[in-house]
Amino acid sequence: MLVSSKELLTDALKNHYAIGAFNVENMEMVIAVLNAAEETKSPVIMQTTPGTIKYAGVDFYFANIRAAAERANVPVVCHLDHGNSFETAVLAFHTGYTSIMIDGSKLPFEENISLTKSVVEVCHAGNVPVEAELGRVGGKEDDLDNTKGKNPFTDPNEAAEFIERTGCDSLAVAVGTAHGVYKGVPQINFEVLTKIHELVKIPLVLHGTSGVPDEQVTKCINLGMCKVNYATDLRIAFTHGVKEYMKGSPEGFDPKKYGAFGIEEVRKYVLQKMILLKNK
Numbered sequence: 001m002l003v004s005s006k007e008l009l010t011d012a013l014k015n016h017y018a019i020g021a022f023n024v025e026n027m028e029m030v031i032a033v034l035n036a037a038e039e040t041k042s043p044v045i046m047q048t049t050p051g052t053i054k055y056a057g058v059d060f061y062f063a064n065i066r067a068a069a070e071r072a073n074v075p076v077v078c079h080l081d082h083g084n085s086f087e088t089a090v091l092a093f094h095t096g097y098t099s100i101m102i103d104g105s106k107l108p109f110e111e112n113i114s115l116t117k118s119v120v121e122v123c124h125a126g127n128v129p130v131e132a133e134l135g136r137v138g139g140k141e142d143d144l145d146n147t148k149g150k151n152p153f154t155d156p157n158e159a160a161e162f163i164e165r166t167g168c169d170s171l172a173v174a175v176g177t178a179h180g181v182y183k184g185v186p187q188i189n190f191e192v193l194t195k196i197h198e199l200v201k202i203p204l205v206l207h208g209t210s211g212v213p214d215e216q217v218t219k220c221i222n223l224g225m226c227k228v229n230y231a232t233d234l235r236i237a238f239t240h241g242v243k244e245y246m247k248g249s250p251e252g253f254d255p256k257k258y259g260a261f262g263i264e265e266v267r268k269y270v271l272q273k274m275i276l277l278k279n280k
């Protein structure tokens with residue numbers, strides 16, 4: 001069933017676990033994430049960035065995720081990750097996405113508030129929840145790289161004010177993780193996260209989780225992170241599977257054959273993360 005992220009994240013917050021949010025780039029990755037969710041009986045968020053949407057069109061991704069949701073025995077959310085403009089957010093909303101992120105984190109505080117508020121207004125009219133971002137998550141997701149020369153962490157007081165003034169449903173905060181492949185071990189600032197957790201009563205979102213050690217993810221969940229995003233590692237897993245197939249069958253040419261290897265690698269990865277995020 002295709003559902004909104006609102007109730008899932010509220011339940012996760014109340015019961016101290018997290019919902020996995022996995023970036024899907026093609027039909028094979030949608031199938032892989034669906035299979036892992038079914039196997040672990042986990043509600044799941046499948047998400048696409050504007051860059052992904054540009055590749056095949058928002059309608060194609062929505063159709064794939066909706067098909068997975070209709071087949072699933074677990075709740076499935078179709079989420080826009082890092083919506084980069086009012087127009088993109090509204091397009092995804094009108095297409096049928098059941099959860100929308102608007103990322104105004106590169107804007108000055110007041111402008112981020114007004115952009116987020118305008119998206120909240122549209123989406124809430126259709127009962128679709130909105131994730132916003134405050135602070136500067138490192139690295140580069142899509143074309144967004146907003147870390148240069150700035151204080152990297154979300155200010156806890158600003159976070160509380162931001163939520164109050166925008167009415168957003170969940171908040172992505174910058175606590176030291178980065179999108180993409182880490183060069184060293186990620187350094188999460190648990191002091192900042194603890195302070196945010198004290199002041200903020202809505203679900204928090206952890207971005208840039210590929211490569212973050214599992215124990216640190218668990219600590220983040222215990223400090224209010226209810227949605228945990230994985231993208232890079234899924235891309236790596238899929239490509240690894242395809243390469244493995246091609247290594248064994250260099251003459252291979254059937255996308256169904258190497259696609260199946262990609263699906264299997266992504267399924268195994270997501271399965272392990274889904275167990276972790278249950279936090280039991």
Ligand code: 13P
Binds near residue numbers: 141179181206231233
């Ligand atoms: P990673 O690519 O580092 O897993 O980040 C995922 C993410 O936060 C998507 O918004």
